């Protein structure tokens with residue numbers, strides 16, 4: 001990877017020295033910058049924006065636009081015409097290319113600007129510590145990420161996207177995901193301890209000392225990456241004394257700090273465990289760091305080509321729209337040589353037919369496809385955003401959303417309100433026992449406090465609320481002193497707080513430590529050795545697990561609580577210490593179903609979307625919630641079962657199953673991948689870090705606006721609320737956009753195809769060219785302009801009932817059938833012309849033929865636009881304004897152009913009135929046939 005020199009130096013500078021030295025070099029301190037200082041730096045360093053995200057300017061985009069494949073085809077054809085000195089054709093192609101480039105550039109520019117504006121609505125913030133004046137205490141506040149400057153002190157929590165390049169000042173069980181930079185999918189452990197690295201700064205290798213949260217005693221940490229920073233801000237502001245402990249919450253062994261010198265200026269700064277880079281995301285733990293680089297100076301900016309070049313697997317959009325586009329391009333490129341060969345073989349014509357062959361190929365190219373696609377999608381996205389409900393972050397995702405036929409959702413917060421309320425606290429004997437709640441609250445309080453999560457876990461908050469109201473209350477803060485916390489994390493379903501009675505710090509090591517554990521009943525019970533003073537054997541464990549199952553079956557969220565007394569020790573605690581526990585009891589919380597969820601699920605089902613629930617919760621709870629929402633849960637599949645299955649087996653099971661419970665993040669992702677492998681277009685809606693992997697695996701990732709940053713950044717579609725009804729509306733909007741794109745393809749391709757066939761037929765029958773190149777191109781220009789209106793169509797309800805996916809085969813069948821019908825109408829017109837214009841073959845007759853066919857072509861095109869637009873039945877719904885205007889304009893131009901002064905230069909002459917009468921007859925018959933054939937179309941969605 002090539003590093004931008006500035007990025008390298010800034011990051012490596014941040015990697016050198018102790019935290020204190022780094023802070024000093026950046027003119028900052030652990031209490032953060034003074035506001036005035038920050039403002040001045042913002043002017044000097046500029047905003048912290050990621051260069052890759054700025055939309056391109058109009059001229060730059062215009063200059064790039066000929067690179068699109070359709071324009072490239074036109075350019076090649078133009079060059080061929082110029083090479084054979086067919087200047088008229090070359091000029092018209094040049095006009096065509098320019099017009100389509102201008103239209104596309106404008107459309108894309110507008111779409112991009114509105115997408116950027118939408119993204120701004122979702123501007124990510126960072127938690128920053130700053131001071132109003134040098135003497136005032138530091139305040140922690142949320143700041144838009146672009147306002148960050150070097151020297152700012154930033155706090156990190158799970159789900160945060162790292163907002164700039166940071167040198168860590170403090171880290172508690174911090175793991176981050178650096179896939180955006182390294183492609184490495186496993187989280188990387190981070191620590192703040194520069195001293196652990198081989199000596200570059202002079203304080204090599206001494207393990208830092210640490211104190212418990214209250215700062216009373218002093219202990220030495222040994223886990224290399226879990227040691228705290230030598231600096232930490234204390235309440236008085238001046239202290240730089242070590243403080244805080246660093247438990248690991250992820251259940252894995254500590255990763256060793258690399259035993260190698262810190263990278264020199266030429267090396268990649270990645271790999272430094274005490275640097276965090278912009279674009280990576282926090283998986284678990286918490287920490288704080290000082291900003292060493294922003295904006296274009298960050299490592300991510302330096303690595304831009306690589307970061308940009310990361311390819312998503314092809315989305316449904318790529319597979320359908322792009323797939324069709326490339327097929328058409330190949331087809332077009334074959335047309336010109338085919339026309340040449342046919343006319344050489346059958347009529348003995350030579351290279352003089354080349355301009356005509358080129359014009360035919362141009363006529364076949366749906367060069368407006370990119371414009372129509374962008375406009376249709378951008379319009380759909382803009383309408384959704386205007387209602388303030390749904391923001392589409394990646395335009396093609398709107399198409400993909402319309403194609404979704406399986407939607408996976410997490411339970412908590414999507415189907416339920418995520419406002420748990422404690423309903424029960426019972427001991428091992430099944431009797432009500434407030435003591436269980438008290439221990440659960442001790443755990444909740446100290447895990448919350450020691451992990452310093454900015455947003456408390458909803459379960460912990462509910463437990464604390466209940467404990468406050470429940471006697472014997474007492475101040476939990478005074479009752480115990482927290483020492484360490486091993487919080488829950490993705491894939492870890494329990495949390496532990498280590499506490500001890502408050503007392504004189506000098507005798508701290510004489511006191512006993514109590515581990516208070518709470519979490520999923522299965523996970524806690526397997527770590528319990530005793531219950532109610534007696535040995536807990538397999539039968540006892542089974543009885544308790546059954547009780548948990550009963551509570552879950554009532555739809556409650558159940559947590560088991562356990563504890564253990566241990567001799568005090570200085571060594572940090574790890575998940576390995578969570579064993580040999582005393583079972584204390586269960587707490588259960590109710591979480592009401594979201595008010596609109598049942599209705600939304602029913603609507604989604606009516607719209608052909610199969611909803612599946614993927615939750616980390618108990619199978620019983622998940623099944624009950626589904627039943628309450630009117631969904632039959634069927635057999636619930638758990639994470640363990642998923643582990644035991646090979647991918648192919650899982651695909652079959654995933655399609656049949658509605659509820660998956662006790663899912664770790666990887667289980668959710670595997671189920672999503674299995675559904676895709678089974679041929680389903682799969683959406684995933686989730687809001688937590690544990691949903692990230694599944695979101696990345698889905699065709700469309702969806703997240704509510706209040707989801708954690710990293711999930712929102714990964715999502716293609718963001719919902720203003722967790723309301724599933726809004727999602728249904730977005731799906732319908734997606735289907736509408738796809739319907740419009742499909743209508744364009746149907747109409748453009750079948751009439752182009754019909755024309756080409758008719759031209760070949762006429763070319764072979766007639767002694768003159770059936771249409772002059774200039775006429776082909778003018779007609780093409782008229783078609784293009786009119787077909788743009790299709791992007792603004794409102795497809796009838798028929799197009800919205802089922803998932804909408806463009807199926808290239810079905811489209812090909814459609815185009816062939818309707819193209820032939822179109823050609824038949826053209827040939828009938830030739831007959832009419834033969835009748836109406838007696839002198840065919842001479843100069844006047846040729847011009848009359850050209851004029852007659854031109855008029856017929858434009859009129860049939862108008863008819864086709866009206867009859868083939870969308871929905872199963874031709875005239876479903878009212879015809880919207882733009883389409884009415886476009887078809888009327890086509891008809892007027894078709895009828896009047898040959899009569900106007902532009903007629904003679906284009907070699908068209910007025911026709912006898914009898915022709916129009918006969919033509920009307922042809923059109924009526926053709927229209928009737930079109931409508932009848934359309935009604936017999938098998939595709940219910942009309943796509």
Ligand SMILES: Nc1ncnc2c1ncn2[C@@H]1O[C@H](COP(=O)(O)OP(=O)(O)OP(=O)(O)O)[C@@H](O)[C@H]1O
Nearest residue numbers: 410411412457459493494495518519520615616617
């Ligand atoms: N704060 C907590 N303390 C103890 N245990 C917890 C806590 N939070 C979650 N758990 C346990 O971990 C399990 C899984 O939690 P996770 O966050 O993966 O999923 P969830 O919130 O239950 O459901 P969903 O996947 O639908 O959002 C929970 O069912 C619970 O048993």
Ligand SMILES: [Mg+2]
Nearest residue numbers: 410412687688
């Ligand atoms: Mg969740």
